[in-house]
Amino acid sequence: MTAVIVIIVVVVVLALAGGGLALARRKRSQQLQEQFGPEYDRAVEKSDSKSEAEKELASRRKRHAELDLRSLDPQTRERFRGDWKQVQGEFVDDPGGAVEKADSLVTTIMRERGYPVEDFDRRADDISVEHPRVVENYREARRVRDAHRNGSAGTEDLRGAVTSYRSLVDALLDEGSDRGGHDDGSHGDGRHRDDEGRHRDEPRGSGDERGRDDRVRDEGAGNGRQEREADGPSADGAHDHDGSRR
Known part of the structure; x- marks a missing residue:
């Protein structure tokens, strides 16, 4: 028993x-x-x-x-934002060069934050812990950069790559915006991404600018005048035709 x-x-x-x-x-x-x-x-x-x-x-x-990650001081953060504005501003004249510089800038910011940067796959894995949604943009942007080096990337591919790099730059500078797997699409400064994760202020090309709204009539004026609604703010700030800042 x-x-x-x-x-x-x-x-x-x-x-x-x-x-x-x-x-x-x-x-x-x-x-x-x-x-x-x-x-x-x-x-x-x-x-x-x-x-x-x-x-x-x-x-x-x-x-x-176990990484010794550092926050960026305001001056360094603004310097990197200025560097990004320059990269985006060069897209029209040199899309491939802008992609190369965007990739280099991301690596520089990561190094400044304290990430190991010797290996791309390691960088992507480390980024994925705090930014699990943005990291796929990083992988896609790198794929396009490599395709450009092989001569197989078109302008639209390069445009998408710069936009993808932008999401990672924002994540690294606006620390914590995508931590813990929660991402509402915001970047800490009021900007948001659309459903595809692309920014509304993505780089624009000459002659085929994207993201513009349709022309709308000012029905209240009654004078037949047409106005084109403005794009979202560009990286360096946009201005109306009369010179006033939007």
């Missing part, structure tokens, strides 16, 4: 331990999904198993926690 009781106790203990382990695994999975968002799904797709993917993501998180 005693042996039977012992066996029952052991079975119950093992069942409870197994249930606790399963609960801990579910909780860990939920936490990783919430933190990494789409990056979690990407890791699972690339891995042989869900457990392997979660192990890799947990490793990223642990490694990121």
